[in-house]
Amino acid sequence: MSDRRGLGGSSIATTATSFLPAKKKDPSKDRVKTQDKGKPSSPRQRGSASPSPGPGFAAFTKHTTGFGQKMLEKMGWTAGKGLGAGGEGMVNPVETKQRPKGMGMGFRGFQERTEQTKLEAMETSEEEEEEEEQDEIAAPRQAWKRKDKIPQEQTIPSVKSRKAKKVTYQTANDILADVQQSMQQQPQKVIDMTGPSIREISISDIRRTDSPTLMETTTRLPELRHNLRLIVDLSRGDLENLSREKQNTAFRLKAMEEELDVIQQRHKVDEERLDKIQQVKAIGLQLQQISRDALANGMYESANMTTLFGEPFEQLKTKYMDQVVHMRLDAMVVAVWAPIMKYRCVHWNVLENPLLGLDDIKRWRPLLLCNDDMEKKKSSRRRHTKQNDISLEATPFETMMNTIWLNKVRSAINNSWQVREPDAVIQLLEAWQPVLPRFIFENIIYQLVLPKLTRAVADWDPRNDEQLVHTWIHPWLPVLQAWRLADICTTIRHKLSVILRQWHPSDESALEVVGRWNDVWTRQQMDHFLQKNVLPKLIQVLRREFVVNPRDQQLEPLAWCLAWNGILSDQVFGELLDNEIFPQWLRVLYKWLTMDPNHVNYDEIKEWYMWWKQVFTSLGIADHPVLLKWTRRALEMMNAASSGESIEAP
Known part of the structure; x- marks a missing residue:
């Protein structure tokens, strides 16, 4: 017959009923707990889980x-005891585990942790479970107490009151923002040395959250966690690729828009150029018609180029000069000019009449292109690049002047021109030089x-030629x-x-002949001559x-010689x-002053000296430094006498 008791029975008081869910117990853990019940525990000992030293402890010292x-x-x-004053520290040194050669981290489930690390982790987890069980048992027992009477310092922390680590999660927008920010920033290089060769990877490939999640700390359901991690990595990679593709597409779109603007501007320029070409074509047809009419009416003989073609030439010069240069429309101008x-x-x-046709060429010279004009524009570029054109092609204007104008001038100079009458040819060259091609x-x-000129000078006879x-x-x-x-x-x-x-x-004629060349010959040539x-x-x-x-006193020889002053250096x-x-001159003065004093007349000497000063002034050497030096010596001699x-002889 069962013993039935009421609400106040002792069985309720003696039995600690727990409404928490039951936990599956591990026999191996219980065995470890049973072995450690009688041992005193301290915080430092709990943290130390090193086993007793093995038989090979400190065997490496024989090599050192x-x-x-x-x-x-x-x-x-002492060997076999832990570190520290009480021996509560580590007993064994930190163990290491060598990874097989060529194997990466976590390859095919390779365990990186050593036995010592596993044992320390097991001890740490057992201690945490014991503390959690004690907290779970103690919480219902004190539930009947009023919370307001319990001091805050004596409250027993529960499982819910323990502050868990905050886990952060990222959304797809957060990942896209991080990817765009990392692409805008300067990429950081990460060296991966886990494989058989060293390689560089981006920082985004190894980025993780600051705090580990429950999935990363637990060891349950490895296949599911692995698949989830793969899905997350693939999703992250897809988002990064999409973001990168979006950014590249935006760049391409911007480049295409810029290219479209350039094409539109080029199209506009081409249309304007086409319009100008059509207008230039009309001007060319007009020039052709005027030329035909002038040939038929005989206006070639009387009218000049400005009268015949002034209007179309003016349009080309003012409105279409760029087309004249780039399209070489000077050939069209020369075509109507040459006949x-x-x-x-x-x-x-x-x-x-050496100036015939010069006014027309001067007025319309910009339309008559020449290689000399192009050389002036390219001279600075050639100075920098040190390159010259290999060959130059004659322009239509140069060809016209060389075949028509130069032939007539050559015939006149060779057949009609007299060398001793240079004015006509000099006038021709001075007037035509600015517009003629240099060659x-x-x-x-x-x-x-x-x-x-060379032949004429060779035939010149200075004696007989007047x-x-x-x-x-x-x-x-x-x-x-x-x-x-x-x-x-x-x-x-x-x-x-x-x-x-x-x-x-x-003979003063030599002075006149030589003096004419004083400004033509160089100073060295003149002095040598x-x-x-x-x-x-x-x-x-x-x-x-x-x-x-x-x-x-005879002054003619002195005058002949002093006349060369200004020609001689x-x-x-x-x-x-x-x-x-x-x-x-000074020796004569010395003899005069050193004569018998009874026969020296200083007034005559003074007059003689003043007369010579007037002579030197008339001959143009009054201020010459040499004259001043010698006259000073003469005065000193006269003062001494x-x-x-006593007077020193010169």
Whole structure:
């Protein structure tokens, strides 16, 4: 018969009834608990789960000096005990486990943890389960107490009151935002050394949440967790690819829009160019019709180019100059110009009217393209790149001037022009030089003018020719420049040197002839010529014919020599005065002052000195430094003589 008791029976009081769900117990864990019941536990001992040392403990010291073990033994440590003052620390050293060669992390379920790590994790989980069971048992027992009377410090924490780690989850929008932000930022390089070779991966491939989730800490349902992780990784990869594709599509769309704008602008430019081409075509037809009408009416003979084609030429010059340059429309202009020029050159007298047709070419020169104009525009680029055009093709204008205009000019210079009448050809070259192509201008100079001048100078006879050579050579200097006339000047100097061999300074014609070349020849050429041909003659005259005589002074030899002042260089002229004139003049003064004092008349000496100063002033050397030096010495000598002092001989 069963013992039935009421509400106040002792069975209820003695039995602790728990309404928590039952837990499945592990016999191995219970066995470990039973073995550890009688052992004292402390927080430090709970944290240490190292087993007793194995038989091979510290066997590696035989390969070393054992310095570390000796230091520990000196500080009180004994083999087989834990570290620390009470021996509650680690007993065994940290174990390591070698991964097979070439195997990556987690390959085919390879366990990275060692036995020591597994044992410590098991002990830690058992302690946590014991604490949870104690909390679960203690909570119902104290449930009858009033919570407001229980001090806050003595409340027993429950399972719900334990603050669990917060798990964060990311939505698809969060992942897309992170991917876009990571793409905008500078990518970071991560070195993966887990495989057989080193490789670089992106930071997004290894990104995880800050706190581990329950799936990452638990060991249950590995297949499901693995599949879920694969699904998450695949979804993340798909989202990243879609985001990257979206961004690339946006970039391509922007590039295509920019390209569309460029194409539209180009299309607009092409339409404008096409319109201008149609207008230029109409102008070309107009030029053709005007040319035909002028040929039929005979207007070629009287009308000029501006009268015939002024209106269409003006339109091309003001509105369509770019088309003229790029489409080479100068051929169209030359096509109507060449027949008129050819007709007029037949009856053209070059020497009588050298400016025929020049005004028309000057006015419409921009329409007549020339390689010289293009060279000026490309000169700076060639200076930087150091490249020259291999070959140049003659423009229509250059061809017209070379075949029509130059032939007429060549015929006139070779057959009609007299060298000693240079004005007509000089006027022709000076007027046409700005508009002529450079090669045509150089052709006229080197092939026509200079050869004829050279032959004329070679035939020139300075003795018998009444016309001085400079009268028909010097007018060419502005056009030809002195460097082009260098060979001709050399021939002239040679001929003058031959004439001056028998020259006497009393003949002033040499001074006139040589003086004309003072600004043409270089200073070095002139000095060399004078020192070789003129200076010896002057020295000879001063030494033989010039005598300082107070009674009967002859000044003609002195005047002949001093007339070369300004042609001789300052240094050469100063040496001539210093060596040939004033020493003789001062010696005469010294003799006069050193005579018997009874016969010396200082008033006559003073008058003689003042007379010579007037002579030097009239000859143009009053302010010459050499003259001032010698007159100062003369005054010193006269002062010394008047004072009765001795005079030093010069």
